[in-house]
Amino acid sequence: MNDTPPALLPLDSWHSAHGARMVPFAGYVMPIQYEGIIAEHLWTREQAGLFDVSHMGQLIVAGPEAEKGLESLLPADLAILDEGRLRYSLLLNEAGGIVDDLMITRRGDHWYVVVNGATRQKDIDYLREKLPRNVVVDHMKEQALLALQGPRAAAALERLVPGVDRLRFMTAGSFEFGGVTAWISRSGYTGEDGFEISIPAGRAATIADLIADQPEVKPIGLGARDSLRLEAGLPLHGHDLDPGITPVEADLVFAISKRRRGDGGFAGWPRILRELEEGPIRRRVGFVVEGRQPVREGALVVDGEGSEVGKVTSGGFSPTLETPIGMAYVPAASAAPGTAITLTQRGRIFRAEVVAMPFVPHRYQRKGTGI
Template identity: 50%
Template sequence: MSQNEQALAKTALYDLHVELGAKMVPFAGYEMPVQYPLGVKKEHNHTREQAGLFDVSHMGQVLLHGEGAAAALEKLVPVDIIDLPAGKQRYALFTNDAGGIMDDLMVSNLGDKLMVVVNAACKEQDIAHMRANLGEGVEIEVLEDRSLLALQGPKAVDALARLQPSVTDMVFMDFQTVEINGIDCYIGRAGYTGEDGFEISVPSSQAAELAKALLEQPEVEAIGLGARDSLRLEAGLCLYGNDIDTTTTPYEASLLWAISKNRRLEGEREGGFPGAETVLAQIQSKKADRKRVGLLGQGRAPVREGTELVNAQGETIGTVTSGTFGPTAGAPVAMGYVAFEYAAIDTEVFAVVRGKQLPMTVAKTPFVPQRYYRG
């Protein structure tokens, strides 16, 4: 049986998605809801205005046990893990020996263990990478029996606080073990929409029960992958496999903020991650062949992934890696890679769509202000 013919996996919420009238599509080896009867645009707007519930159970969830887990993991990522406080989480990148990005992930410190959440399409590769490199003192526990829900939007906290009032005390990037409706959950105040919200790891046997309890709240609607994509793109957030991959370094990907300062400076913990020599050389010289940029369209036509970017002379200078019409931005929004000399804000470039050159402007991201709750 070829890869394409293999049976798609189903999350614990599959039956609920079908019951809610979701249109199911293949995504990263799973059958996932792309939209519900509300439709992508209304789902997008509802999340921006109230609260949306997303099934992200296709992601990989892993616990790392052992005293040396933080030090071992820090050798694989360009961020500070040793000093990550208990009850906090951090965005990280797995890099390869050339400095390319193997995956992006979230690392959370539960005090006696670390939790790592990785992308669905990279799950097997990432777990193998950790098994091969973390050393014998670290026990890797893959959580096959847990689901992941994301509750996102300005009213997410109101909805969740009815079920567990303590969540109102959490701020952006807090992470803790919490009981919600009598269900033991790991919960982080973070997300992938640019809005305030929570990501909740729940035992798969109780995932539908928790999802239904959340959907009963007046602010909450079920939201599919379609709106998840337009929300994260407006928020300037990368999608692994589109905007970042093994051929892009963190510097080229404009992810300098995802490299902890103590891993960039001269000192005992400078570098120390795979491909550091390449990445630190790019940071120091402030130069690379290409750079990831935000792109704002001047018309109404969306510019999709894979579209060629040219200069005023019609010479190819880059490619769009993600693009859509941004319902909140009210304009076509995209991100892509351009030759370094075209990466400055306000530079005009052109997207080649059906033989026409559509003007686009290199723009700051996020396209829509991020509204994380920092207290």
């Protein structure tokens, strides 16, 4: 049992002053909502939402063998990644399981890596154990991380940081913002256009005030962040991903670059190659439930005899579509869109249909001059 009290975010007082309801999450006290999850969700889809994601682990990985060492653990082709370019990738174990999913950026003479808050220390320990001894893994504890997401995010941020709108999806750069140097990437985990902003923790409240003062922007909590990423079909580690699930099972084959599929050389390659060639036994799918009642994580997927054949890993009511949606692992034979599946939760039976993801189309800004 862990009796360590949750830590406070750099913006803890700021959240309370803005009326947030705070809850423990990933080792921190975090805002779950301000005015209500559905209202915050819809505002982000229509305007721009400001999220505090400072619980995420911001890491620097540096050293003469950093690229080679990281390619032994990630299926990404880092060799072709240009300065200021991001990749979504997966930290893998020797069995091909997903230790964590992450964002990695080539930044000068080092790699900037953002990992999930709940797995942060385990990731750091794993990297330090597996990478060459001359590679340094530094946890940037002094940095806060904000996310500004939504179709009006670029307009709001461009007003404060002239030139930031030149970034396109999955590119990043340094900008002067509120008297500090901020590292800003055009990325996020809501399916909307937006930015993630790394700043010194001591200036987080000042920066948050500047952003929140824009007419398009409202602070948004964890509850809406989860419903937004679910509508976008984006998996959450510890729920839809874990060390027993491979990238092929998780329908994340896009994260295995073309060169690495052929050359291999990363953790778990033999199993992943076999699944690429033969197909996995199970797959992550999206589904829509008949009726209005959501089916939550932990519900079972059952066959015609009532026997368990899969499990729901995320589920909830979609504010945008106004219907219950979710993700589950099902037998590969049941993974095609249009397949009817049966779910059971607390003794109740639910009928659902497998559908293609994302549930709500992504609206990333892929055009621009880049920086």
